[in-house]
Amino acid sequence: MRNHSKSSPWQYIPTLYFTSGVPYVIINTVSVIFYKKLGISNAQIALWTSFLYLPWVIKMFWGPIVDIYSTKRKWILYTQLAMCCCLGIVAFCLQLPNFFFISLAALTLGAFISATYDIATDGFYLLALTPEKQAFFSGIRSLFYRLAVIFGSGFLVVIAGFLEGYLNNIPLSWTIALGFSAIIFAILFIFHSLVLPFAESENSRQPQATNQIPFIKIITSYFQQEKILAILAFILLYRLGEAMLVKIASLFLLDKPELGGLGLNTSDVGLVYGTFGVVSLIFGGILGGLVIARYGLKKCILPMALALNLPDLFYVYMAYTKPSLTLVYPLVSLEQFGYGFGFTAFTVYLMYISQGEYKTSHFAISTGIMALGMMLPGIVSGYLQSSLGYPLFFVLVCFLTIPGMMTLFFIPLKSDRKN
Incomplete structure (x- = not known):
């Protein structure tokens, strides 16, 4: 078995925060663009996609659950796998006549998953790194989060636009672009399952500590x-x-x-x-x-x-x-x-x-x-x-x-x- 405890933070901190940024920008920014291209009205787009912010509004209320049950490492891996499935569902349902509310439901679920992933990732960051390394990597994690924003709102949108012109089929173009993002998440899930260290040897003591908050x-x-x-x-x-x-x-x-x-x-x-x-x-x-x-x-x-x-x-x-x-x-x-x-x-x-x-x-x-x-x-x-x-x-x-x-x-x- 691979000794995860020897993994360098350079192996996983950049990709963890890249993984954090991609679903946020797809759910809150890219969704506005593909719904517009698929013929949804401005009023409907702004109304329903704004509600997708809600999990980030209330995530503090289920933060203790992430502390009490299982480890941050498992939460990270499970939420990455779940996000891969959500993005795949969104990509697939764009081919359906009633795509709007089905995709919106999948994006809503994805928003809760993404907010939970953020809680687990920040907690893992505090456990896996010393205070000195936390300070050093703070700029690195911010950089890769922003790169994820460029990937989502820039690269994915440009690819979808190219496919719109090439295929002359807007739904299929966005299905391919979002399907590609789902594949990226599958790869990241496999990668992190191999490199993430087991940082929580003290996990057995966490429920008691958390219950005392x-x-x-x-x-x-x-x-x-x-x-x-x-x-x-x-x-x-x-x-x-x-x-x-x-x-x-x-x-x-x-x-x-x-x-x-x-x-x-x-x-x-x-x-x-x-x-x-x-x-x-x-x-x-x-x-x-x-x-x-x-x-x-x-x-x-x-x-x-x-x-x-x-x-x-x-x-x-x-x-x-x-x-x-x-x-x-x-x-x-x-x-x-x-x-x-x-x-x-x-x-x-x-x-x-x-x-x-x-x-x-x-x-x-x-x-x-x-x-x-x-x-x-x-x-x-x-x-x-x-x-x-x-x-x-x-x-x-x-x-x-x-x-x-x-x-x-x-x-x-x-x-x-x-x-």
Whole structure:
């Protein structure tokens, strides 16, 4: 038998977090594109795909189950195998007349599986690596998660677009693209079953330790923080405009000009939004981290909020002027760069308020509320866009950025504390 304990973290940390990112981006981003190409209305797409955020909103409530039962290694392998099956089902059912709700049910199941995988992977990361290695690999895992986003929203979409033109069959093109992602998961399952170390020799002691966690105390301590209402308003509203925009952006790029869109083909959207846009977002996030490290969060948070929100005006411009593809590339890339730059301040503030005895649990609660702040606006975004049209919808998005920026003047944030 292979000695898994000798496996280097370089063998499994990059692929674990690549595996984490792929289903998230397929479920929450790529689904918007293939449903649009398969003729589903904008309102229906935005409504139902926004509900897919729900497992990431509530995953903290079944996190203890992952701790109590079995090992993180087994949870990782089982959820990878289950995700392979879910993606295969989605790919297959696109060939059926009633594909929408069958595929939506499979994506919903996949969302719960993916959220559970995230819990297990983060727990495995803490168990398998020393604190020094955890710090070293934090950037590596983030990089490979972002590469997974490029793979899903870029590579898969471009491949599907190429197949649409080559096969002249949109459902079959997406069946092949999603089937390919299912095969990738099967390969990753086999690979991880061979290389993942058995990191939990202390697993027999975990149920006792987990049962002693004062879950109610953790929740109440979070909501007893200073200025908690301002904090909650900040978490829910900081990305309100972006939450409305994110579900509609790719629909706008795909829609025909007579319907108010830019009329790009699938491959162009994969390149504009899923590749160049994501790369810009990554660089924006890196720069944001460097700026906060240099100047501190209190000095940076307002300028970074402006950097996140002001580029939404580019979509207003594109909706009114219908620019050429050569101009769409830099405009979308700049908007995504600003989003990555400004989002860094948001995540750093969530770490700022996650302090004390239960900081890990508090951060999980914050990220759950964050996901709720993305889900709720997304639910209504499609109906608003259908009612207003693209130009007025993007104008509304710009106005909805104001409440989040107003919360910055009320949240607790000490000037002498850098993050």
